[in-house]
Amino acid sequence: MSFLLSCPNCGPRDVNEFAYAGEVTTRPAGTPRLRDLTEYVYFRRNVRGVQREWWYHRFGCELWFLAERDTATNEVVRVELPGA
Amino acid sequence: MRLPPQPGERIDRSRGLTFSFHGRPVPAFAGDTIGSALFASGRRVFSRSFKYHRPRGLLCCSGGCANCMMTVDGTPNVRVCVEPARDGAVVEAQNVIGSLEHDLMSVVDHLGRPFTPVGFYYRTMIRPRRLWPYYERFLRNVAGLGRIDKHGRRTVRTDTEHRRVECLVIGGGISGMRAAADAAARGERVLLVDEGPPRAAPEGFELLAPARAIGIYEGGLVPVDAGSVLYRVRAGRIVVATGALEQPLVFPGNDLVGVMLPDGARRLIRDFAVKPGERAVVVVADDRALETVGYLRSAGVEVAALVDLRERPLEEIRAVGRQGRVRSVQLDDSSFDCDLLVAAGAPQPAYSLLAQAGGAIAYDPAKGSFVPTALPLGTEATGRAGGELGSVAVPRASYDRGGGEKAFVCLCEDVAEKDLKRAHAEGFDSLELAKRYTTVTMGPCQGRLCHLASVRLCAREEGTDEKAIGTTTARPPWAPVKLGLLAGRDQETAKLTAIHHRHEEAGAQMMWTGAWRRPYSYGDAPAEAANVHEAVGVIDVSTLGKLLVLGADATVFLERLYPNRFGDLKVGRVRYGVLSNDAGRIIDDGTIARLGEDRFYVTTTSTGSEGVFEWFEWWNAVWKLDVEIVNLTGALAAVNVAGPQARELLGRLTAIDVSREAFAYLDAQQADVAAVPCLILRIGFVGELGYELHFPSLHGEYLWDTLLERGADLGVKPFGLEAQRILRLEKQHIIVGQDTDSESDLLAANMPWLVKFEKDDFVGKWALEHRRDQGNREQLVGFEMANGAVPPEGAQVVRGGRPAGRVTSSRWSARLNKAVGLAWLPPELAQEDAEFEIRVGGQLERARVRLRPFFDPEGERLRA
Numbered sequence: 017m018s019f020l021l022s023c024p025n026c027g028p029r030d031v032n033e034f035a036y037a038g039e040v041t042t043r044p045a046g047t048p049r050l051r052d053l054t055e056y057v058y059f060r061r062n063v064r065g066v067q068r069e070w071w072y073h074r075f076g077c078e079l080w081f082l083a084e085r086d087t088a089t090n091e092v093v094r095v096e097l098p099g100a
Numbered sequence: 101m102r103l104p105p106q107p108g109e110r111i112d113r114s115r116g117l118t119f120s121f122h123g124r125p126v127p128a129f130a131g132d133t134i135g136s137a138l139f140a141s142g143r144r145v146f147s148r149s150f151k152y153h154r155p156r157g158l159l160c161c162s163g164g165c166a167n168c169m170m171t172v173d174g175t176p177n178v179r180v181c182v183e184p185a186r187d188g189a190v191v192e193a194q195n196v197i198g199s200l201e202h203d204l205m206s207v208v209d210h211l212g213r214p215f216t217p218v219g220f221y222y223r224t225m226i227r228p229r230r231l232w233p234y235y236e237r238f239l240r241n242v243a244g245l246g247r248i249d250k251h252g253r254r255t256v257r258t259d260t261e262h263r264r265v266e267c268l269v270i271g272g273g274i275s276g277m278r279a280a281a282d283a284a285a286r287g288e289r290v291l292l293v294d295e296g297p298p299r300a301a302p303e304g305f306e307l308l309a310p311a312r313a314i315g316i317y318e319g320g321l322v323p324v325d326a327g328s329v330l331y332r333v334r335a336g337r338i339v340v341a342t343g344a345l346e347q348p349l350v351f352p353g354n355d356l357v358g359v360m361l362p363d364g365a366r367r368l369i370r371d372f373a374v375k376p377g378e379r380a381v382v383v384v385a386d387d388r389a390l391e392t393v394g395y396l397r398s399a400g401v402e403v404a405a406l407v408d409l410r411e412r413p414l415e416e417i418r419a420v421g422r423q424g425r426v427r428s429v430q431l432d433d434s435s436f437d438c439d440l441l442v443a444a445g446a447p448q449p450a451y452s453l454l455a456q457a458g459g460a461i462a463y464d465p466a467k468g469s470f471v472p473t474a475l476p477l478g479t480e481a482t483g484r485a486g487g488e489l490g491s492v493a494v495p496r497a498s499y500d501r502g503g504g505e506k507a508f509v510c511l512c513e514d515v516a517e518k519d520l521k522r523a524h525a526e527g528f529d530s531l532e533l534a535k536r537y538t539t540v541t542m543g544p545c546q547g548r549l550c551h552l553a554s555v556r557l558c559a560r561e562e563g564t565d566e567k568a569i570g571t572t573t574a575r576p577p578w579a580p581v582k583l584g585l586l587a588g589r590d591q592e593t594a595k596l597t598a599i600h601h602r603h604e605e606a607g608a609q610m611m612w613t614g615a616w617r618r619p620y621s622y623g624d625a626p627a628e629a630a631n632v633h634e635a636v637g638v639i640d641v642s643t644l645g646k647l648l649v650l651g652a653d654a655t656v657f658l659e660r661l662y663p664n665r666f667g668d669l670k671v672g673r674v675r676y677g678v679l680s681n682d683a684g685r686i687i688d689d690g691t692i693a694r695l696g697e698d699r700f701y702v703t704t705t706s707t708g709s710e711g712v713f714e715w716f717e718w719w720n721a722v723w724k725l726d727v728e729i730v731n732l733t734g735a736l737a738a739v740n741v742a743g744p745q746a747r748e749l750l751g752r753l754t755a756i757d758v759s760r761e762a763f764a765y766l767d768a769q770q771a772d773v774a775a776v777p778c779l780i781l782r783i784g785f786v787g788e789l790g791y792e793l794h795f796p797s798l799h800g801e802y803l804w805d806t807l808l809e810r811g812a813d814l815g816v817k818p819f820g821l822e823a824q825r826i827l828r829l830e831k832q833h834i835i836v837g838q839d840t841d842s843e844s845d846l847l848a849a850n851m852p853w854l855v856k857f858e859k860d861d862f863v864g865k866w867a868l869e870h871r872r873d874q875g876n877r878e879q880l881v882g883f884e885m886a887n888g889a890v891p892p893e894g895a896q897v898v899r900g901g902r903p904a905g906r907v908t909s910s911r912w913s914a915r916l917n918k919a920v921g922l923a924w925l926p927p928e929l930a931q932e933d934a935e936f937e938i939r940v941g942g943q944l945e946r947a948r949v950r951l952r953p954f955f956d957p958e959g960e961r962l963r964a
Contacts, residue, residue: 019319020334030262030332037718043682044866053866057683072714080721090318098721 019090024097025077037070039063040082064088071095102140103373103399110297110371111136119189122199128185131297135161135168135181136372138191144357144425145200146170146180147193150245150543151514152209155200155424157357159511159549161364163295164345166512166544169245170194176246177544177580181364182310184297194246245544258585260330265291268322268335270313270453272296275483276341280305283339291333293324295579315576316457320478323577330585337478340454344447344484345548347469348511349383349495350557352504353419355511358426359441362389369399377401377440381429383417385409385446385468385493392442404436405429409445409493417443417499445495448552449485455574463567468494469552470571497556509557510550512543517557524561531558531569541572544580597642598737598800608820614707616643619820626914628823632788633915635815636743638807639786639824645690645709646732646794647702647716653725654698661719662692663846663855663862669694674766674781677702678836678854679712684845684867688712689836693768693781701768701779701794705836709733719863737800741807742790744964745814750780750791752810765963774806784962786827787955826911829920830955832882838893839880839908839922848876850930850951878905879930882954885919885938886946888912896939897923897947904929907938913954920954923947 020028039060044052061067066086073079084093105113115130121138128137135146135158145155146168156167163182171192172178180191196203267283269276272294280292284304294309301307311326313333320338324331346361348354360376362384368374379402384390396403407414418430419441428437446468455461460474464487471487481487498517500507506516515538528534531554540554541547547554551572558569594617603610608619619640621628631637649657658666662677669675671694678689688708693701704712709731716729741749751758756771763769767782779794795803808816825835834840834849845868846855855868885891890912897905910921929936932951937944956962 018317018321030334035714043722047869048866050870053870057867070718072718074714078714078717080718099724 017090019092021071021083021092022095023073023076023079024081024095025079026073029073029076033073033075035072035074037072037080040068040070066093101142101375103369103375106370106373108370109373111373117185117187119185119187119191121191122193126191130185132185132372133181134170134172134183134185134189134191135179136368136374137185138180139368139376140372140374148196148200148203148206149355149514150195150512153196153203153206154209154355154514155203155206155357156355156511157425158360158368159348159364160346160361161367164545164548166245169544171246174249174252176248182295256328256584258328258330258582258587260332263291263331263333265289265333265335267291267337267339268293268313268320268333269339269341270322271341271343271483271485272299272307272309273341273343273483275343275485275488276339277302279339279341279480279482280307283337288337291335293326293333312579312581313453314579314581316453316476316479317576323581325579325581325585328585335478337480340479340481340485341483342450342453342485344449344469344489346389346444347446347448347495347552348549349417349443349445349499350497350507350509350517350553351417351419351499352507353421353426354417354443355506355508356419356421356426356441357424358421358439359419359443361444362392362442365440365442366392366395369395375399375401376442377438379404379438380440380442381431381436381438382406383409383414383431383441383443385444385495387490388447389442389444396442401440404438405431405434407431409495410491413493413496414499415496416501418501418504420504445552446492447484447489449481449487449489450548451481451485452574452578454479454481454485455571456576456578461571461574463555463565463570465494465565465567468492470555470566497553497560509553510538510540510543512545512550513539513541515540515550515554520554520557521561524558529558529562531555532572534558535572546578546580547572595643597640598797599640599642599739599804602801602804603640603818606818608818611821613643613821616706618643618706619818621820621822622818625820625822625826626912628817628819629826630914631815631817632743632786632819632823632827634744635817636741636745636749636811637786637817637819637823638804638811639740639742639819639821640738640804641706641740641792642737642797642800643706643709644733644738645702645704645706645712646736646738647704647713648730648732649700649702649716649727650698650730651725651727652698653727654700657716657720657723657725657727658692658700658702659859660723660862661716663859663864663868664853665856665859666692666694666700671696672768674768674783676854678846678851679715680846680862680864680868682863682867684864684871685842686836686840686844686846686849687715689834691781691783693779695768695770695779707837735797736794737797737803738792738794739804739807740785740790740792742784742786742788743816744789744961745811745816746789746791749807749811749814749816753806754780760964765959774803774810776803778803785831785833786824787831787833787953788827788961789964790962825909826913829909829911829922830913830916831953832922832950834880834922835909844880845871847871848878848924849880876927878924879927880908880922880924881930882950882952883907883921883923883936883938883947884916884950884954885921886948888919889940889943889945890919891921891938891940891945891947897925898937898939898944899926899929904936916954918954920950925949 083095111129111131159167161181163179168181266288267290269280269292290305293311322333365376368376448469457476528537595615603619611620674693690703753774776799781792784790895907905925907923934949
């Protein structure tokens, strides 16, 4: 991968400064059935297109944030703080 | 011998310098290249060819071909025609036995056919099979380029820098300079990179030279090789102004010394005031090459014949040589004596960067070359790179009419026209196949001077045109790049603790643990372990991860992260904790000390500190609790003081009451030790009475020294990781990552008391519930050996002749006088006293399960 990613805190930076932590998942609210637990722990949608995902500015301000990125083109549609 | 001063020459005649070629001094001027100085001193043969060891001389003089590759100051494959001459440089020819003039390996050229037919490595020297190692040794000696010094050490420091510009122009010719000036005039931030010699930057934009763009990657990323720095340039707009490459013609004797491309001859005269020959024959196909005639004449070179292929298409060209040098040239029916043949066909736009980036390239029959037809997003092509070639003649695929020497297509790899013909006759009719079979275009020039010629020949053999043949795939790097440059700065950056130099002074044997350098031992690990049991030892544990967790929700946060409880942990107390993920697997362990109602001090493993910090930060981002996490790993040093005399030693250095009653096992206190503010945790990984001191790194060496000085009469000695591993194994304390892997969970790792299922929720709870209901598939238990053999870590556990588990840790314990360890076993075997066998060096050795710590099972010494 080779593109620029905008950290909500630091602005556009080389993607190598960041750690990618996968698509956003939702932790089950109550005790899940085994199948739901397995889905949550092991399964990902792995879309071709725009997905919401976690990024961490490891070699920067150490901020966790969310990005919407097109997995086919690496175009980053938006970045935001969690819960913003 | 130099010409009188030439207008715009690059050499500075007032500054002389000297380098050596095979031990003999060669004079040069500042501004010379090694190649121009060698040529001026009379040298004509610069290398021996790859396969046939034929003599080769300067051809392109622009760093494109492989004809002038030499070893400079130990660096092989340096193109000396563009390598600046340096005072004291040591230059040597490569790929020769003997000298360039008399290379013993040139017999290969005369033996010819039976030895080196096209694709010979696929079909000769194959049988008998057992002789291959000898063949291979022979081939490796004969073929190839320079040698690298396997024992050499890095002498040049390389670095990577990131740059961002609005417009990057690649190539500093007329079009490139114009494009850069235009962009600068529009107010853009412009960087121009050029392969040529260093020159003054013009007004308005930045110029980087000599520097080569080696590829165009996603997102407008262009790595630029500037010698010792790799610039990762990211540009909003990339202008490719790489010009065009002169293409050699294919004719017998086209590799003789004295055959030159027009630009090469022009450079020698114009830049270095060197006369390329006495009497020349010139064959050109465009105006630019035609201009060379003017340079030749002004330099006093007699032009014996001049053919412009646009006016007079030739049928035959044949260079005749003696001892590898051009003596005469046959043009159709006329023959001319000469020592210089300047010849080239229509130039080929240097499109490779565009093609790599995804641009479309197609053959243009009118231009006689491949030109870009669709540009990748964000790139532009200008000047000759874009196909503005002016009027050109399209040359024949070959000017060979029979007789004479080999007609080479690819000089780098010594592939002749007949080789391509034969490959086609054998069925390698696609260009990609012919390329792999003959290795045409696969040499150091990477097709710059031979791709177009090989396409033409393929088209002729196939009875079609160049368009139908097409191009081969262009891949980065576009110019050769040293691996050292890509590796960037020295990768062996080690993290050193604040006490590191004391360990080195003490003669410690150091080892890697993650990115850290830590003492393995100070010379005698068993003695170090014994000293902890009998007196007192100190170990540097500064590498532990150290996090401060603060805030109103700090308790809630830790309760959710750890499977055990922290809400009921009293201020001033310490508790062990193991982190799991939601799959229920162990990810790290450490101690948690409560410093206040909403203030916890968390330690992690040495290698896990960054990961745990990120893990905490991530959950904090998800849960959005009122929590702050501060990473103190580097800010604090830590020393563990352990052994029966630890209390006496600590008592001498602090004012607080260190008695058993006042400072109990698993207490945490903040106090000065030798006037250094410390957090003191009474914990015992090594199984003896122990205190772990955490304090500002600044005081690392001071406190270490003080502990050793003030405890000298108590027998205090430092101990290393090996002693620590013996000691902890006697207590069956696990090391995460050593005794556990990505499949291990707390229940199977025999620590069910750490899992509080009655808690509402914690990370990993649901998975652990399922694990509990399903039962363990295997279990981590201690074992002792029946006869003292120490199994290697990873050894196989065998039961009834079948593999049943594995050993994760094992050591000889002098204290216990037996070999002990930890192993994963099937649950039915994980019972006290159960017997099994371990494979040790081909033998099966008996072992017995021990579920409780081998040493001090009741923890009396720990709590003393």
